[in-house]
Amino acid sequence: xxxxxxxxxxxxxxxxxxxxxxxxxxxxxxxxxxxxxxxxxxxxxxxxxxxxxxxxxxxxxxxxxxxxxxxxxxxxxxxxxxxxxxxxxxxxxxxxxxxxxxxxxxxxxxxxxxxxxxxxxxxxxxxxxxxxxxxxxxxxxxxxxxxxxxxxxxxxxxxxxxxxxxxxxxxxxxxxxxxxxxxxxxxxxxxxxxxxxxxxxxxxxxxxxx
Numbered sequence: 001x002x003x004x005x006x007x008x009x010x011x012x013x014x015x016x017x018x019x020x021x022x023x024x025x026x027x028x029x030x031x032x033x034x035x036x037x038x039x040x041x042x043x044x045x046x047x048x049x050x051x052x053x054x055x056x057x058x059x060x061x062x063x064x065x066x067x068x069x070x071x072x073x074x075x076x077x078x079x080x081x082x083x084x085x086x087x088x089x090x091x092x093x094x095x096x097x098x099x100x101x102x103x104x105x106x107x108x109x110x111x112x113x114x115x116x117x118x119x120x121x122x123x124x125x126x127x128x129x130x131x132x133x134x135x136x137x138x139x140x141x142x143x144x145x146x147x148x149x150x151x152x153x154x155x156x157x158x159x160x161x162x163x164x165x166x167x168x169x170x171x172x173x174x175x176x177x178x179x180x181x182x183x184x185x186x187x188x189x190x191x192x193x194x195x196x197x198x199x200x201x202x203x204x205x206x207x208x209x210x
Contacts, residue, residue, distance in 0.1 A: 023203055025203070029100065033131060037109065039145060041135060042065075042108070043062070043065070049192065056201070061097060063105070063108075064107050080159075087108065113170070131191060132175070177190060
């Protein structure tokens with residue numbers, strides 16, 4: 001990671017630590033990083049998990065790929081360099097949410113393994129959970145909710161992941177979800193079950209394991 005351009009910058013540590021935040025929120029802070037092809041179901045599942053977490057009284061929020069590009073990343077396109085910066089910025093925002101004790105759910109294609117690994121390195125052990133929405137290209141293309149695959153195949157969209165740009169699937173994600181085999185509620189239940197089993201949703205201090 002590059003050093004900040006300013007030379008008179010100091011990281012300030014507040015009076016509330018992670019243990020106090022965990023006790024206040026009733027769960028630990030973490031980022032669930034949803035990755036997968038366009039149309040795989042990332043946003044749909046992330047929002048369903050968010051809803052289930054909120055219903056349980058958790059502090060949870062979805063950072064959605066399209067929504068972020070309306071504001072924070074509106075200056076970025078879809079070139080390889082812009083994709084890298086898009087994910088870097090989102091990773092930093094997700095880390096701030098995690099430091100605040102939230103369960104941040106990010107729904108981004110994030111096609112490159114190196115970019116996802118770089119984001120993971122910014123987090124404490126166990127605070128970054130990679131959720132691979134493992135949906136075959138042909139299934140994503142058959143859904144095509146925004147008509148993007150059709151446009152990409154027609155040459156109307158350049159650098160489209162899965163068609164004219166690469167997608168590098170995770171090699172060892174914490175959670176692998178198969179939306180071609182299970183509906184949204186079942187996928188959300190799988191993720192919540194994983195979090196429950198490893199103590200992420202427990203307000204008491206303790207270790208988590210992969």
